[in-house]
Amino acid sequence: MIIYHSRTLIHQFLSYQMLEYRYDFTLDSHEKMKRIGKGIQGEEQAERWLTEFFADCDCFYVNDLRLNVDYEQVQIDSAIVFHNSVIVLEVKNYSMDIRCQNGQFYSIAGEPLTGLNNQLSKLARLITKALQSYDMHIEVKVMPFFVDVNQSVHGVLVDGPVLTPVNFRHVLRKFVDKKPGNQAIADYLISLNQENDFNRKFEIDYSHVAKGIYCPKCHLKIIKKSQRNYYCETCDKHFSTQCIVNHQIDVFRHLFSDRQLTTRVLHEWVAGEISHRTLQRILAEHYVYEKESRSYSKRE
Numbered sequence: 001m002i003i004y005h006s007r008t009l010i011h012q013f014l015s016y017q018m019l020e021y022r023y024d025f026t027l028d029s030h031e032k033m034k035r036i037g038k039g040i041q042g043e044e045q046a047e048r049w050l051t052e053f054f055a056d057c058d059c060f061y062v063n064d065l066r067l068n069v070d071y072e073q074v075q076i077d078s079a080i081v082f083h084n085s086v087i088v089l090e091v092k093n094y095s096m097d098i099r100c101q102n103g104q105f106y107s108i109a110g111e112p113l114t115g116l117n118n119q120l121s122k123l124a125r126l127i128t129k130a131l132q133s134y135d136m137h138i139e140v141k142v143m144p145f146f147v148d149v150n151q152s153v154h155g156v157l158v159d160g161p162v163l164t165p166v167n168f169r170h171v172l173r174k175f176v177d178k179k180p181g182n183q184a185i186a187d188y189l190i191s192l193n194q195e196n197d198f199n200r201k202f203e204i205d206y207s208h209v210a211k212g213i214y215c216p217k218c219h220l221k222i223i224k225k226s227q228r229n230y231y232c233e234t235c236d237k238h239f240s241t242q243c244i245v246n247h248q249i250d251v252f253r254h255l256f257s258d259r260q261l262t263t264r265v266l267h268e269w270v271a272g273e274i275s276h277r278t279l280q281r282i283l284a285e286h287y288v289y290e291k292e293s294r295s296y297s298k299r300e
């Protein structure tokens with residue numbers, strides 16, 4: 001399988017991860033970002049399974065597209081482009097158990113999951129239209145893929161079209177094609193891709209971000225053990241001064257790319273927990289100051 005269009009880590013979500021423990025987000029923002037994070041985890045899980053399953057197949061794997069079809073927006077989590085067919089997967093990382101009946105989804109209590117049902121029918125309608133207007137012989141299948149191994153989806157047929165961790169290999173086996181995937185179709189899908197809204201920057205108020213030094217892995221506050229040794233209790237991991245300084249700079253530049261980064265600014269950003277001299281030494285050794293962006297970039 002050829003990964004033809006990869007998922008990019010959403011700018012806002014990365015900002016959120018960096019700031020989760022040091023910025024006063026509203027409850028709504030926390031919940032929204034947790035939902036996005038869970039969705040991303042699900043998509044990554046699906047990608048691991050699919051790349052493994054289709055390892056020997058020359059199909060194209062296209063991720064994370066936002067299309068505009070007839071003035072309607074539609075999002076493709078994952079699509080696999082074979083020689084004569086395209087499978088579009090709508091990946092769902094739900095925790096709740098659900099029931100599937102006649103192609104519609106319901107809660108266990110019997111309430112129709114209207115949002116999900118509408119989303120799937122809209123996806124099928126628009127994707128089929130977009131692809132068949134390009135090549136009327138292409139077969140288009142839309143399949144929801146419920147990836148949480150602890151979730152029960154009742155009423156799923158062994159042969160699909162609803163995928164779960166249990167049946168996806170069986171369902172997708174019949175699509176494994178010896179012929180190479182249709183590259184023109186993969187290119188066409190990518191040509192329809194629109195800018196992702198979530199890639200727009202978060203507006204973060206610098207003065208409201210807690211300053212200090214934070215762990216590059218879990219983003220919690222990190223303890224300075226000695227002049228050259230930093231320790232994260234949560235990750236049980238030691239870091240060098242340079243690694244810690246690099247990370248604080250990366251975070252600053254990710255969040256405030258339009259602000260000037262100087263030794264003085266960096267000293268304030270780490271709340272004075274690393275000396276001015278050390279910061280200056282690391283900047284001089286490993287970074288080049290770029291006048292245009294008014295920021296330091298890593299020396300190659």
Ligand SMILES: [Zn+2]
Pocket residue numbers: 215216217218219220232233234235236
């Ligand atoms: Zn950590």
